[in-house]
Amino acid sequence: MMRLAKRDALTETSGIAGILPGFAAFGSHARGWRRWLAAFAAGAVGALAMPPFGFLPALVLSLAPAIWLLDGTVKEGPSRWAPLKTAALLGWFWGFGTFVAGLWWLGAAFLVEADQFAWAMPFGVLGLPALLAFFPAFGFALARLLWLPDARRILAFALGLTISEILRGHLFTGFPWNSPGMALGQNLWLMQAASLVGLYGLTFLSLCMGAAPAVLLTGRTIRARWMAPALAAMMLLGMASFGFWRVPSEASATVPEVRLRIMQPNLPQDAKFNPRNRDAIMRRYLSLSARPTRDGTAPTHLIWPESAFPFLLHRDPASLAQIGALLEPGSVLITGAARMDEPLPGEAAGKFYNSIQVIDDRGTILGSYDKVHLVPFGEYVPKVLDALIRAVGLRQFVHIPGGFEPAEKRMTLAIPGLPPVAATICYEAIFSGEVLGDGPRPDLILNVTNDAWFGDTPGPYQHFAQARLRAVEEGLPLVRAANTGISAVVDPFGRVVERIPLSVEGIADSSLPVAEPATVYHRWGRFPLTATLLICFMALIVRRGHRRSFP
Incomplete structure (x- = not known):
């Protein structure tokens, strides 16, 4: 008791x-x-x-x-x-x-x-x-x-x-x-x-x-x-x-002879996809990108955000020529852009892809990465719901006829002057263990995105935090260009080297941190x-x- x-x-x-x-x-x-x-x-x-x-x-x-x-x-x-x-x-x-x-x-x-x-x-x-x-x-x-x-x-x-x-x-x-x-x-x-x-x-x-x-x-x-x-x-x-x-207490070592410039245009979403603004948008990109660097050294790699243009860049020779004129000899532009395949026999139009394109100082497109993991209802309408969605007058947010097509598999992107790149577009960077492509381990995670849809809300902060965690998981630096922010360069330990705040127009010049050896998570999953x-x-x-x- x-x-x-x-x-x-x-x-x-x-x-x-x-x-x-x-x-x-x-x-x-x-x-x-x-x-x-x-x-x-x-x-x-x-x-x-x-x-x-x-x-x-x-x-x-x-x-x-x-x-x-x-x-x-x-x-x-x-x-x-x-x-x-x-x-x-x-x-x-x-x-x-x-x-x-x-x-x-x-x-x-x-x-x-x-x-x-x-x-x-x-x-x-x-x-x-x-x-x-x-x-x-x-x-x-x-x-x-x-x-x-x-x-x-x-x-x-x-x-x-x-x-x-x-x-x-x-x-x-x-x-x-x-x-x-x-x-x-x-x-x-x-x-x-x-x-x-x-x-x-x-x-x-x-x-x-x-x-x-x-x-x-x-x-x-x-x-x-x-x-x-x-x-x-x-x-x-x-x-x-x-x-x-x-x-480590000291800053990460950097890749020799690589000078990055990230451009954040801070364009409102309603203006970004309006074809009538194409010339003004291009002028804004070019003028921001042409600003002098702090030390007078020209960037070797210029990076623009996702879906940068309200037109198909690869079918616009005048815009490609303007980009070529902007770039210093030997430098390249890495930019988000919609891409369309040539239509197959019997098709009225080719398939559209949300892509990253690499352009040299002659205005030539050297390579592309097509997005694999699309946003449901944002970039495409799931086929099982397509008839129902259209019956009520709804479509995907992006103004692409029929929506984007996904690429078949994730591929490492080769960019002159850079180590092999694990390219990600928008929310592809939130998927743990899925940001690297097939083949040898890359030495860099590149993320281009457009979070202007969500304004000055917690959304862009949450998106950046998740992309930043991928750098720690894989032991790789992260380079991120976002239309309205948050754009940044992050080292393999998650330390922010350069950053452009949300809802700010600007540029960030940075060196590229060196990748760390493969992490336990990379090796063992x-x-x-x-x-x-x-x-x-x-x-x-x-x-x-x-x-x-x-x-």
Whole structure:
């Protein structure tokens, strides 16, 4: 009796009714609309951990309530499967809150041509988050299936959501935007772990560390309350220490005789694709690019952003001649541009590609890279939905008849004077482990993009942070040209060498950092993470096998 009374007193003073009274109790006992609202709010708070805010404690404020809400499903309903159904609903509301708060800026794209697309804005701002929320719904259900009544439920939660994040990054063309790993992937020291485990490894670590403090309010003993948070703190300290050790104190070495110039025109999207502005746009590009350098040394490589022209550059000899006249002898221009193949017999027009083209000082196109991973509804309409979409008068955002065609596979781009280049266009840079082409490892990641669709919102900051993390994962420098920003040169450790802020017209002159040796993540890929997840899954399954009933 004395032992039981002591345990009850300990729970009363340091558990649910302790330091933060009622928080865990509300989560585990909430029912009806209060439960779903709490899940939505917890998910929404997590958006503050993402760029550009980077408020890391928001990860705890989002994930700990998710644990308590899942605790409340232990005796849910008359069916043995009722807890799984409730967990899936909790995951859906949590995910809906996460994606609405983290992706609301997508609505800005519908206002670029408001007369055509404004009516569809709710489908982008609410519809896409509603669909994406089915992934954390699956993750919550899987976590609940492996649930244990102690700190090991943190592991089950991290396992379930990590698997759902991997699925979100690959199914239906994939959309791994704002994966929980980005909470750690924007801090210079913490992001270095991506060189070992990549984005999804960071996601697993983020979920473990962010959810661990939940047991502070539910543990029955001092050890039960503090073991998981202490391990999480040690993991965070270990990551920071590894990052401090990995990032050198001196600047990265640079590639000899390479002088980069990135041009950021800061053109509004409604003007950028208007053919009537073609001459004014070209004059702007040429005048910005011709500005004198700080040291009087001409650039060897000039870089312009994605879809730079409201016309087909390769079919415009006058514009190619202007570019040739701009360039110094031996220098080249690397620019985004739409490209069209010659039509095949019986076709009225050829296929269009979103491309990067390399042009020399004679105005000759030396080579091209065609985008592989297109943006659904932005650059093309999925064929299975084409008839339905057009029936309601909708089309893809880009003014290309029939949309762009994807290239068959990713290829390394050869550019005179540069090491082999892993070219990426727009959001191709957000896909962890997929930015390099076939063949030998390149020495540079090039990303050209146009984020003008989204204005001065969190979207461009999030896009840049994800591209920057690719540099750390692969141990390669990143050179990025964006129409409205953020344009930058980033070294293989994620350090920003040069940067043009968002919504600023300007140029950035920089040397090119030398690539680092292949990272552990490049050599091993996701094998270490897969092995870790499998071991955790088997350990939880075996432990649950000792239980006689489904909780």
